[in-house]
Amino acid sequence: MVVSNALKLTNILKNMDGAVVALSGGVDSAVVAKAALIALGEKAIAITADSPSVPRQDIQAAKNLAKSIGLRHEIVLTSEFDNPDYRKNAGDRCYFCKSELYETIFRKLSDLESKTICSGANLDDLGDYRPGLQAAKERGIRHPLQEAGLGKKEVRELAKHWGLEVWDKPASPCLSSRIAPGVAVTPERTARIEKAEIYLKSLGLFDCRVRLHHDELVRIELLPEDIVKIADPDVRDNLTKYFHELGFRYITMDMDGFRSGSLNSLVPLEVMKKYQAKD
Numbered sequence: 001m002v003v004s005n006a007l008k009l010t011n012i013l014k015n016m017d018g019a020v021v022a023l024s025g026g027v028d029s030a031v032v033a034k035a036a037l038i039a040l041g042e043k044a045i046a047i048t049a050d051s052p053s054v055p056r057q058d059i060q061a062a063k064n065l066a067k068s069i070g071l072r073h074e075i076v077l078t079s080e081f082d083n084p085d086y087r088k089n090a091g092d093r094c095y096f097c098k099s100e101l102y103e104t105i106f107r108k109l110s111d112l113e114s115k116t117i118c119s120g121a122n123l124d125d126l127g128d129y130r131p132g133l134q135a136a137k138e139r140g141i142r143h144p145l146q147e148a149g150l151g152k153k154e155v156r157e158l159a160k161h162w163g164l165e166v167w168d169k170p171a172s173p174c175l176s177s178r179i180a181p182g183v184a185v186t187p188e189r190t191a192r193i194e195k196a197e198i199y200l201k202s203l204g205l206f207d208c209r210v211r212l213h214h215d216e217l218v219r220i221e222l223l224p225e226d227i228v229k230i231a232d233p234d235v236r237d238n239l240t241k242y243f244h245e246l247g248f249r250y251i252t253m254d255m256d257g258f259r260s261g262s263l264n265s266l267v268p269l270e271v272m273k274k275y276q277a278k279d
Helices: 002-014 027-043 056-069 084-088 093-111 123-127 131-138 152-161 187-202 224-230 233-246 262-266 269-278
Strands: 019-022 044-050 073-077 116-118 208-213 217-222 250-253
Touching: 002 027, 002 152, 019 027, 019 093, 027 044, 027 056, 027 152, 044 056, 044 093, 056 073, 073 093, 084 093, 093 116, 093 131, 131 269, 187 208, 187 217, 187 233, 208 262, 217 224, 224 233, 233 250
Parallel strands: 019 044, 019 116, 044 073, 217 250
Antiparallel strands: 208 217
């Protein structure tokens, strides 16, 4: 099955005039990048966006990935924070982020042999709330994983088959996704969130999220088995002291534990319907 999926994916890419892969440093875009190199050779290139919303470790991960794959790689600066609709964070922030990313890549296409932009969206993403997919649809972005009928499970199997070190890497959404809808997104806030999550990981709490809500309240999400570690008095006292120093006013623990996309429940219904209807 893995070999069959590899052939389906590479055959889709072979029919392109070249591919510019939006490489985030995660497993999905890594598989597309690897397949593009196999199918197109020098006509494949990876481009990674850099902005205050991208964790520094993800930029480095993308560089390492491209180097290990052997794929030409460029970093481009994106300016989504200049867009008031993005900063407003009304629930459709991702639409404006992806619009900026793809428009930035389009401006570079005249300098590249590859003319088709590819994302790492997989089949499972179609069942989630993804305003970014609408931005991609409006610009004719290709989703090779979806076209090949590959979900997250098949993508990870393919990444392992190709020896990609990120095959089991957890999802790493942008830092702005940690900010609750209705709370303005700013570079200052994303920087504080990044520092807070780095602190948690220094404690060995690697599957974590620091979610920022109104009034500078943060909600920490950890795996259920890790929650008890924060209850240790010394750990708790040092953590709260550091988080207060970062500028957070209230520090809370989410007893439901770590889960991806937990802030989607706060997206206004009219906004969610708007993008679900188009996707």
